[in-house]
Structure formats: C-alpha cells, structure tokens
Amino acid sequence: MTPKAFTLAAATAASFALLGSAPLWAQDKTTADGIAEYRKMLEDGNPADLFDAKGEELWKKARGPKNASLEKCDLGKGPGVVKGAFVEMPRYFADTRQVQDLESRLVTCMSTLQGLDAAEISKTPFGRGEMANVTALATYVSAQSKGMAFNLPQSHPEEKRFYAIGKKAFFFRGGTHDFSCAACHSVDNTRIRLQDLPNLTKNPGDGVGFAAWPAYRVSNGQMWSMQLRLNDCYRQQRFPYPGFASEITIALGSYMGVNAQGAKSAVPTIKR
C-alpha cells in the first residue's frame, strides 16, 4: 500500500494559525490545543482509506449492463485522467453541456460507460446502494489530488454563470430561521461549539472548507461527500433538501471552489 504523502499537520497548523491569531481565542487556547492534539492522533489510520480503496476497486471493475469499467471516464482532463481532476471541479463539460461537480460527473460516467440508471442513482439515499458507490468513487478520485491546489476553470460562460449563481445562493436567506450559508460561513474566526466555521466567501486556507470534503465523520462513522455535506447544511438551515447534484449544489461548489483557488486539498480528511 502506498503511503499518502500529504501532511494533514499542515492543514491543522493552518487552521490553528487562524485560531491563534485573534485575541478572542486567548482563554480557549488550551482547549483548542487539546482538540488539535486529538485531531493529530487520528491523522494516521483515517477510515476514509477504506472508502478510497473501495472506490479504486469500483473505478477499475467492469460493471453494469455494459459490463465496462470507469477507466475511460472523462473527469475534465481527458478520458481516464484521475490525478488533478478533483481540484478543477466543478467545471463545464462539452458532452453534457453542463457545469458538473465530481459526483454528478461520476454518475454521468456510470450511466454512459456502464449503462447504470442515472436517475435511479440520484434518487438513492446517501450511504445506500449505488449512491454509496458514488461516495466511494468520489473518495478515490479526490484522494488522487491530495496536496494539489484548487484551480477551477472560469473560461466558459457557463462556469462564470454558475459562480454567480453560487454567490447569490450563498447569501440567500430563507427557511424558517432565515438562515443562509453566509450566516455561518462569511465571517473569520467563528465557531459553533468546538467546530471552526471557515469563511467560504474567500480562500479559507489549505485543507479547509471546500478543500476538506469528502471527509470521514467519526461521529457517525460515515463517509461524507460534498453533495451530502451541502444536503446536510440545507437540512440544518431548515431548507427543503436540494436534489442530488441539483444546479444549486453545483453552483455552490463552483463558488466555494473558485474562492479556494490556490488552497491545497487535504481530501480525504477526518472530521468530528
């Protein structure tokens, strides 16, 4: 097994530079240090590796009515090119004429190359059946870009349009509590209990925010992809659930991804 080279220590250090800089944190320093130590202890042996391994197996395995593997899937850098693909998504794809994120693109490939039913997969709840496979595949593909800097293209008019929609959606207040993404994620140095809330209106730093998902969540022992993360954010805001890979989720991914330009991906990470 090849050791994953990226040091999450760098990401942890980055998020702690954030914490340590503001005087607000002076009294919480020991708790923050304690949490940092806890996170460091879990770096080695991230159960996300199990999903990474499963995803790699699924990428290479001939499956579906067409009995084909995903090895010819074009994730934006050419058929079969996996390394570097994650840090350039969401992006525009000429064949579907859509801006797509990693998970929606995986479903496209599962459908066109393997003959699996895209609509059925999209309706399947997270963690079950083919949707669990999508998450494992997303873990594998994103892991292949670990340590690389985000560099989403913004050359196509659709890419620019999705960024603009994402920005609007980010600040849109609604739901029973009048929440928006911005309510939690537009200010520096904030947290909910012991969870730091990255400021996603700009580059929040290496391995943070958009650069931290898919992640293995220890609290429920589940692998969470960005689609699930967004779905759950909306749940917490008391919004109706966005559909899997709906335009708003892709647009938000574009907004966060473009803002994270230059930030290094730490994916797959381990989280509370």
Add this chain to the structure above:
Amino acid sequence: MADPMRIRAQSAGDKTTVRVLMSHEMETGLRKDAAGKSIPAWYIQEVSAALNGAKVMTAQWGPAVSKNPFMQFFVKGAKVGDKISVSWKDNRGETRTDEATVS
C-alpha cells in the same frame, strides 16, 4: 463478505510497526433505531496476527472499540519481505483475514 482491511507493516531495525484499519460496524447493541427498536450487537471479538504463518498476537475486543477499528502493534524480529497477516472474528462468527508484506 466484509470489506478488506488496510494493513501497513514498516520495519525499522528489529521492530516492525503494524497498523491496521478494519471495516466493521462495531455495533454495541445499546443503540436504538428511529422506530425505537434495539440495533443488535455486532462487533469484532477476536483479533490475531501472524508473521509468516506463525501467530504472534492475539487480542479480544468488546463493542466499545470504535467503528472501522484502527489498531497498532509492534512485532519483533520481522524482516522486509516477511508476511504479516491479520485476522478477525466477530460475534456473528464472520471472519476476515488480510495480509501485507513488511516494507
């Protein structure tokens, strides 16, 4: 059959660090589902490791060990190229064995 374990065995001198990540629910039997029904206990009870086929470590685990368990131990006298195999057996009688080469 359960998903494969990830086993890494790295030697430094006479000491080989073995790190294992296993795929298992490790259900305590104390949780209830949304309908209020108890979720039955399902957890690894016995773990063992062998070096080139000879058992070198045994352990017993309870349901308090975390889901998707991680374990680290140190084997003496292993050389690069040796085979480390790890096995587990859970309370349902299901088993899994995986192997790695010492590097």
Add this chain to the structure above:
Amino acid sequence: MLNRRDTLGHAAKVAGLMATAGLWPHLAHAAFEAKAFEAKTMTELMAALSGGAPAQSGDITITGPDIAENGAVVPLGASTALPGVKRMLLLVEKNPSVLAAMFDVTPAVEANFSTRVKMGQSSNVYAVAMMNDGKVLFAQKEVKVTLGGCGG
C-alpha cells in the same frame, strides 16, 4: 493471500507447542472471554480474569488525548517496557462495561498496543498490565469528551 486454514493450522501447531511448554497457556483457548467484557468495574473485571488487586505504577503508560472532540473515536494506547507481561488492557471507567480491549503479549510482540474506543462521556481511562507473576499494574488519565460517542 494466506489461506486461513493454513494460518490456523500453523498457528494451532505453534500454540500447541507453546501450551505444552507452558509459555503461552492463554493461547491454547482462543475463546472470547465474555464475562470479562460484562464487568462493570475494575474489581469485577479482575475477578473475571483471575487477576490480583491492581496497583498504580509509573512503569505503565496510558496514552490518549486530554480532550476528545467526539466520543465515538478516542485513540488510546497501553504500553510498558517491563518484562514478564501477560496481557495489556484498556479500560474506560464510565462505559457500560469497563473493559474495551485486551491484548495478549507474546515474546514476538512489544507490550505496546493502540486502538480507538467509544466513550459515552468524560471519564478516566486505564492501561492495565497483567503480569506473568500475577501482579496487576495500571496507569490512568482523564479524557474529556465533548460529544457522546454511542449513537448521539
């Protein structure tokens, strides 16, 4: 991949030899000691494992975080450099059952084991060494848990 039957067959031979030599008697029965995992206290546990009265010792090391962000996954380690160790145990005082994991020490492995455990609440955790001569030594530390790890 090693055939499990071969591994077991081989291991059984080795264990058989060792049992005869009286070196690793505990390997002769690979059965799961359920009673030990039902014990609610260190005292009950020692009774189930035929262990003596535990004594705190600076020669035993318990490693773990001071605070765990989530009780579902708390990394703990038990180790000692002392010779003559039979077993290393990890205990979580306030868990429904106090014993989390138990590792047998053979001449082929160091008395140094780490794993991750679930903690329902902030609690003392213990590394216990059961020695060949019958002594039981332990080290303890407190681990604070910020969120329940048993399904919450």
